[in-house]
Structures are given as C-alpha cells and as structure tokens.
Amino acid sequence: MINLGRDSFRPHLPATALVVGAAALLGASIALLLQPTVLTQYVASPRMLALTHAFTLLFVTLVYAGTLQQLPAVMFVTKLMWPRLGYASLSTLAIGALVLVIGFGTGMRPVLLVLGGTMVCLALGAVLLQLLLTARTRPPKDPASRALITAVCYLVVTVVLGLVLAAVRARPGLAAALGYRPELHQMTGLLGAFLLGIGGSGQKLLSMFALSKGGPSWRLKAMAYLVHVCVAALVVGVVAGAGASGAAGVLAWVSLGALVAASALQVWEVVALLRRRLRKRLEDSVMRYVIGHAFLPVAGVLLLVGQREAATTAFLLGFVGLAVSGMLIKILSFLTWTAAYAAPRSVQPRPAAPQGGATGASPGPSSPPLLRQLLRPELEPLTTWTLGGGAGLATLTMALSSDLTAVASVSAVAAAIALTIGAASQLAQTLHIVYRVSTAK
Amino acid sequence: MTETVITELNPVVPAADVLEVLGGVYDPELGIDIVNLGMVYAITVAGSAVSLEMTLTTPGCPLHSTIEAHVTQALLGLRGVQEVDVQLVWDPPWTPLSMSDVAKRSLGF
Numbered sequence: 001m002i003n004l005g006r007d008s009f010r011p012h013l014p015a016t017a018l019v020v021g022a023a024a025l026l027g028a029s030i031a032l033l034l035q036p037t038v039l040t041q042y043v044a045s046p047r048m049l050a051l052t053h054a055f056t057l058l059f060v061t062l063v064y065a066g067t068l069q070q071l072p073a074v075m076f077v078t079k080l081m082w083p084r085l086g087y088a089s090l091s092t093l094a095i096g097a098l099v100l101v102i103g104f105g106t107g108m109r110p111v112l113l114v115l116g117g118t119m120v121c122l123a124l125g126a127v128l129l130q131l132l133l134t135a136r137t138r139p140p141k142d143p144a145s146r147a148l149i150t151a152v153c154y155l156v157v158t159v160v161l162g163l164v165l166a167a168v169r170a171r172p173g174l175a176a177a178l179g180y181r182p183e184l185h186q187m188t189g190l191l192g193a194f195l196l197g198i199g200g201s202g203q204k205l206l207s208m209f210a211l212s213k214g215g216p217s218w219r220l221k222a223m224a225y226l227v228h229v230c231v232a233a234l235v236v237g238v239v240a241g242a243g244a245s246g247a248a249g250v251l252a253w254v255s256l257g258a259l260v261a262a263s264a265l266q267v268w269e270v271v272a273l274l275r276r277r278l279r280k281r282l283e284d285s286v287m288r289y290v291i292g293h294a295f296l297p298v299a300g301v302l303l304l305v306g307q308r309e310a311a312t313t314a315f316l317l318g319f320v321g322l323a324v325s326g327m328l329i330k331i332l333s334f335l336t337w338t339a340a341y342a343a344p345r346s347v348q349p350r351p352a353a354p355q356g357g358a359t360g361a362s363p364g365p366s367s368p369p370l371l372r373q374l375l376r377p378e379l380e381p382l383t384t385w386t387l388g389g390g391a392g393l394a395t396l397t398m399a400l401s402s403d404l405t406a407v408a409s410v411s412a413v414a415a416a417i418a419l420t421i422g423a424a425s426q427l428a429q430t431l432h433i434v435y436r437v438s439t440a441k
Numbered sequence: 442m443t444e445t446v447i448t449e450l451n452p453v454v455p456a457a458d459v460l461e462v463l464g465g466v467y468d469p470e471l472g473i474d475i476v477n478l479g480m481v482y483a484i485t486v487a488g489s490a491v492s493l494e495m496t497l498t499t500p501g502c503p504l505h506s507t508i509e510a511h512v513t514q515a516l517l518g519l520r521g522v523q524e525v526d527v528q529l530v531w532d533p534p535w536t537p538l539s540m541s542d543v544a545k546r547s548l549g550f
Contacts, residue, residue, distance in 0.1 A: 280549030
C-alpha cells in the first residue's frame with residue numbers, strides 16, 4: 001500500500017499560493033481598468049509587459065507552482081520530496097515576480113528586471129529540482145506525468161530566456177553577440193510550459209473530476225512531440241541565423257504548423273475525455289477549464305491570418321486564464337478540505353446507525369461537507385462568463401486596434417471591466433472557501 | 442456493482458452493521474458513500490477487531506489519508522469495536538462499473 005503520508009503534505013502552502021495568485025489577477029485587472037487603452041497600444045510597451053508578466057508569473061505560474069506542491073504526489077503516486085523547499089521557492093517566486101512586474105511597469109528598469117528575473121529563475125529551478133527528486137522515487141510512465149515534468153522544464157527555460165532578454169536589453173555588447181529574440185521566450189512559455197502543462201495535468205485532473213477513465217494516450221504523446229518540434233524549429237532558426245533566407249520561411253511554417261497541430265490535439269483530447277465521462281453534469285469550475293479550450297481554435301485561426309498579438313491574447317487570457325482559474329477553484333477546495341478534515345475528531349462510541357446510509361443520500365449534518373458545499377455557487381458562473389467575456393473582448397481589441405481604433409477603445413474598456421469583475425469574483429470565491437473551512441474547524 | 446466479501450469470526454458486531462456504518466462515509470468530491478461507490482471489497486470482523494479491504498477511485502487520490510481516517514473513525518464508533526485495520530488495495534482497480542445503480546443514477550450514468 002502506498003501511503004502518501006500527511007507528514008509530507010502541507011496544504012496551507014499551496015493553498016496560500018493559489019489565493020495570492022487569485023489576488024494578483026485582480027491586481028492586474030484593476031491596473032488594466034485604470035488604463036485600458038494599453039490594449040490598443042504597442043504590445044511591447046513597459047506597461048503592457050508589466051501586465052503580461054503579472055498575469056503569466058504572479059497568476060498562472062504562482063498557481064501552477066503552488067499546485068506542484070500537491071499534484072506530483074497525486075500523479076506519480078508517491079510522496080513529495082523536500083516539502084519544506086516549497087516555502088522558499090514559492091515565496092521567492094512571488095517576490096521575484098513582483099519585482100519583475102514593477103521593473104517593467106516603471107519603464108523597464110534593468111536592475112529590477114535582472115533582480116526579479118534571477119529570483120524567479122532560482123525559485124522555478126527549486127520547483128523543478130523538487131519535482132525531479134519526487135519523480136525519481138517512482139519514475140512516472142504515463143504521458144500525462146511526463147508532460148507535466150517536461151512542462152516545468154520548459155517553464156525554467158522560459159524564465160532563463162527572459163533573463164537573457166533582460167541582460168541583452170541592459171548590455172548593448174550582449175545584444176550584438178546574442179541578438180534580441182523574444183519569440184523564443186514567448187513560444188517556450190506559451191507552448192512548452194502552458195499548453196503542455198495544462199495538457200498533462202489537465203488530462204489527469206479532468207479524468208478524475210469527470211470520471212473519465214481509460215482511452216488512448218497517443219494524443220498527449222504526439223502533442224509533446226509537436227511542442228518540441230515547434231520550439232526546435234525556432235531554435236534552429238535563431239542559431240543558424242536564417243535571417244530572411246528561404247530556410248527561415250520554412251522553419252517558421254514548421255513551427256506554426258506544429259503549434260496549430262499541438263493545440264488541435266489538446267482540444268481533441270479534452271473532447272475525447274468528455275465523451276468518455278461517466279459524470280454527466282460537470283461542476284462549474286471544471287466547465288470553466290473546458291470552456292477555456294474554445295479559445296484554442298480562435299487563437300489558431302487568428303495566428304493563421306496574421307493576427308499574432310490577438311492570437312496570443314486569446315491563448316493566454318482565454319485558454320490559459322480560464323483553464324487555470326477553473327482548476328484553481330477545484331484544487332483549492334481539495335486543499336482546504338483536506339487541511340480541515342484530514343485529522344478525525346475525537347471518536348465517540350455510537351450505535352450502528354448510518355448518517356446517510358448506504359443509499360446514496362447526502363451526508364448527515366455532523367459529517368464533513370462535500371467539496372462543492374465549500375463554494376458559493378453563484379460566483380462560479382459569474383467568474384466563468386466575465387473572465388471568458390473579458391478574454392474575448394481583449395482579443396477583439398487586439399485584432400481591431402490597428403484599423404478600428406474607436407471600436408477597439410470601447411472594447412478595451414469593456415474587456416477591463418469584465419476581467420476585473422471576473423477576477424474579483426474568483427478572489428471572493430477563494431476567500432470564501434478558506435473562510436468556510438477555517439470557521440468549520 | 443462490487444460484491445463485498447464478508448467474514449465473521451465471533452464478531453462483537455455483525456458485519457452488516459459495519460457495512461451500514463460505512464454507508465455514512467462519503468467521498469467528498471462525488472458526494473456518494475463508499476459502499477455505493479463499490480469501494481469496499483472485503484470486511485472481516487474477528488472478535489472486536491474489524492479489518493477492511495477497500496479501494497479509491499484512483500491511486501494517489503488526494504483524499505487518500507482523509508477517507509482512510511474517516512473510515513477508521515466511523516468503525517471505532519461502533520460499540521464493542523476495539524481495533525480497526527484499513528488496507529487500501531488497487532487490484533482490482535476501481536471502475537465506474539463498481540458503483541451501485543443508486544450511485545450511477547446520482548451521477549447521471
């Protein structure tokens with residue numbers, strides 16, 4: 001029998017990371033609301049980069065890294081190694097990401113970018129080390145677990161490449177030697193870290209939450225290979241210095257084709273999981289994860305018609321945002337429930353009378369609540385539709401910003417309002433879950 | 442549905458009572474008790490000791506230790522039971538077909 005052991009499981013740590021991540025999303029949304037026109041301006045402006053990194057690091061990566069304090073034990077069926085390392089890695093990640101965001105927001109200050117980037121690199125390096133040590137105790141064979149490990153490797157590569165970009169920006173000598181290649185940083189992050197990470201962990205979690213067992217695993221394996229092909233094509237293009245030659249065009253198309261195919265496989269995998277599911281009605285937070293996948297074909301089409309910024313927005317805010325938000329609520333309810341009810345209360349002898357009986361009825365009044373009873377149900381659809389609507393409007397804004405500036409300005413304001421409401425609703429839900437459980441102790 | 446193998450050796454409580462009490466232990470994610478989920482494979486009541494073979498929906502289930510503790514707590518609550526041994530087993534693995542018709546209906550199966 002495998003004993004996961006409560007000694008290696010500290011639910012407070014990942015739960016805190018998830019709540020801080022939700023608060024960071026609200027902070028970023030409010031910053032966007034204060035200046036929504038940033039969506040219609042140059043995408044590499046300091047303010048836009050600050051917002052992008054607040055979303056990707058303080059929300060997505062912090063939630064992801066927090067989840068990795070629990071998920072490997074579930075996926076690899078083993079104990080998490082060095083559980084105390086999480087305190088150092090998650091706090092360093094949060095502070096480093098904040099420094100980085102401030103560095104971008106205050107006009108790309110090199111000192112802050114390098115300092116924040118270094119902290120984030122060290123933090124994610126520690127997360128990766130912990131993951132690899134855990135995997136070594138029981139090497140995972142399934143493609144979902146392998147995709148998760150690969151995704152964290154890509155996450156580390158992404159922040160290292162980001163740090164290189166910051167160094168290149170600070171030192172002209174380096175720029176001359178290395179060039180300035182933000183696309184590598186972007187693609188390793190978007191595809192390698194986020195698509196593969198959501199694909200790997202999502203396959204396991206969606207299977208659990210939807211009771212969808214069995215089925216082929218070739219799609220996830222193929223998706224991982226396609227991600228490698230996409231990144232490799234970009235690397236070859238950069239290293240070989242293909243420039244404007246014909247090879248550059250071929251490599252760009254290989255990379256683009258692999259990206260679109262990998263995204264299509266992820267959608268196919270989720271649809272296949274849902275078709276096999278036995279739990280017909282999915283919970284709202286799981287539905288949010290599923291709905292996020294509707295943005296993948298949107299991003300693919302936008303990319304194929306040359307709307308790169310709009311495609312990136314649909315991918316990041318729509319797909320990644322909704323998927324992470326949905327799983328955040330599910331995982332937080334698991335974590336807080338376990339923290340509150342894992343240790344049984346004092347045992348009182350009682351007659352053999354069941355509370356709910358073997359009838360499938362609901363638990364008795366003295367039983368711990370069900371996970372769904374920890375939530376405020378009205379907040380979940382609100383979060384889904386406002387975050388989804390905000391992502392859609394932000395995508396529309398990016399697509400229209402060069403031609404229909406008046407329409408884009410209006411949709412930028414609407415996007416900022418919707419995203420702020422969605423992020424506030426999500427944060428309210430996370431605080432409610434924590435409060436509900438803490439008062440039940 | 443899973444057929445629970447029951448063995449009784451001078452039991453202080455009937456195994457049927459044990460099964461009934463286990464019907465009050467719920468999977469907090471699915472909202473269905475572990476008996477209707479078909480997770481209880483075998484119950485042995487030997488004097489005041491109850492041993493149980495059961496499974497979970499998936500190996501590495503994050504609620505692993507919690508459900509195990511709740512089962513132990515519920516059984517120790519039975520008058521006369523002094524000792525409880527819960528063994529989690531993964532063979533045969535749990536499948537949705539292990540569930541009772543009541544559980545299947547409640548999940549829309």
